[in-house]
Amino acid sequence: MDTNSSYRTPVTLLGLGDMGTALARAWLAAGHPLTVWNRTPGKAEPLVAEGARAVATPAEAVASAAGPVVLCLLDDASVGEALSGTELNGKDVVNLTTNTPAQARQRALWAEERGARFLDGGIMAVPPMIGRPETGGYVFYSGDHELFERHREALAVPAGVKFVGGEPGHAALHDVALLSAMTGMFAGITHAFALIAPEKDIDRARFATLLTEWLGAMAGAAHGIAAQxxxxDYTEGVASNLAMMVTGNGTLLDTARGQSVDPRLLTPYMELMRRRVAQGHGDEGLAGTVSLLGGE
Structure with missing residues (x-):
């Protein structure tokens, strides 16, 4: 970790797609010496004009690295290809490439075998959020905690940081879990707008306000599910039990049919609820449906 306020940790960045470029500009704006590499060299030119140093190969970038070597590439295969033939012994590798928990664990072992220290990261932001703390973007990190603390200040420049454990796959797991929940939310939003689509006298902007307010109010249910x-005890603090919700689902489906809307975005979860009730758990809340998906 930086201890001298006049010192800025040098950062080496491999990958200058939209996200990589946003990361680069955040570090440059904060005064960090930055070395960059990209498969297409032309993408580095604007950053060089802003103060970055571009190199021709990943091996050159890694060899000269005096701080974290940050990867923000297309996928795990791209990481392996970029680092193939590089000398990683003694280097600090921070992988911000989107991957799976299994890939993160395998990459951590791969780096360790080559004498490198390793952190994996999951970026919970889109490029316009990088370098703008007011947007609330952040990055999950997992792996070598000492390495995280050593570079915390530099890593916190582009976005907030959240360390989620020494297991290297946990950053990717948190990332994908949150994105999966977001995907389910978007499915519900899509279905809701489909329901009102035939009604030309409903103002879409006003409806969007109502929708976001309602979803925000309901999001707190995650805490109750976690506690259960x-x-x-899946009956703890239940206000609307599964039996009631399954009965209410009939109205949701009848309304979809009446509005000529395909209910396929809702029915898989409704089927989980119905199965749980059929197993004799109608007095529970939603937590019991987790077990029907496996993973335990």
Whole structure:
């Protein structure tokens, strides 16, 4: 970690796609010496004009690195290809490439075998959020905690940081879990707008306001589900039990048919709820449906 306010940790960045370029500009704006490499060299030119140093190969970038070597590439295969033939012994590798938990664990072992220290990261932001703390973007990190603390100040420049454990796959797991929940939310939003689509006298902007307010109010249910999963008592604090919700689902489906809307975005989850009730758990909340998806 930086201890001298006049010193800025040098950063080496491999990958200058939209996200990589946003990361680069954030570090440059904060005064960090920055070395960059990209498969297409032309993408580095604007950053060189802003103060970055461009190199021709990943091996040259890694060899000259005096701080973290940050990767923001297309996929895990691209990481392996970029680092193939580089000398990683003694280097600090921070992988911000989107990957799976299994890939993160394998890459951590791969780096360790080559004498490198390793952190994996999951970016919970889009490029316009990088370098703008007011947007709330952040990056999950997992792996070598000492390495995280050593470079925390530099890593926190582009976005907030959240360390989620020494298991290298946990950053990717948190990333994908949150994105999966977001995908389910978008499915619900899509279905909601499909329901009102035939009604030309409903103002879409006003409806969007109502929708976001309602979803925000309901999001707190995640805390209740977490508490039930921790305690094992899926009836704890239940206001609307599964039996009631399954009955109410009939109205949702009838309305979809009446509006000529395909309910396929809702029915898989409704089927989980119905199965749980059929197993004799109608007095529970939603936590019990987690077990029907496996993973335990």
């Amino acid at each position: 999963l921790e305690s094992g």
